Amino acid sequence: MKEIADHGVRFGRIAATLPVTDMDKAYDFYTRVLGFTKVFENGNPVGFMILKRDAGELHLTLQRNHKATDFNVAHLMVDDIDALHARCKQNGARIIKGLKDQDYGLRAFVFEDPDGNRIDVGQAI
Incomplete structure (x- = not known):
């Protein structure tokens, strides 16, 4: 692949x-289960929201006709993947790919949020 200046x-x-x-x-899911904090919202009713946790930032946009895809839409790096995996399971998040050490150097799993958005989670081995 050619690199671009x-x-x-x-x-x-x-x-x-x-x-x-x-x-x-x-x-509720992103704050209660994953521990994010709302830092911005827009609209009445709210149609856009920014959530933050540590260095992570996530934007939510209201799309009433949203249909989930069958691929990962975001990748999240964490420092305690086992704890996050357990928290997701305890709170009923659907686990798409189970927690496993991967040959590319990450311990990883994939979960779905309440709207079916797939989040790939990783931690360096």
Whole structure:
């Protein structure tokens, strides 16, 4: 693959934006189960929300007709994957790919949020 010159452009923050059909349900899941905190919301009713936890940032956008895909839409790196995996299971998150040490150097699993958005979680081995 050919590399492209950066032309002096410096990139800053980039965040995954997840479509959700029910903002309250998504907010509950990401704050109660995953420990994110709301830092911004827009609209009445709320149609967009920014959540943060540590260095992670997630944007939720209300899309009432959202249909989940069968591929991962975000990748999350953590420092205690076993604890997060247990928390997801305890709270009824659907585990798509079970917790496993992968040959590419990560311990990983994939779960679905309440809207079927697949999140790939990893921790360096």
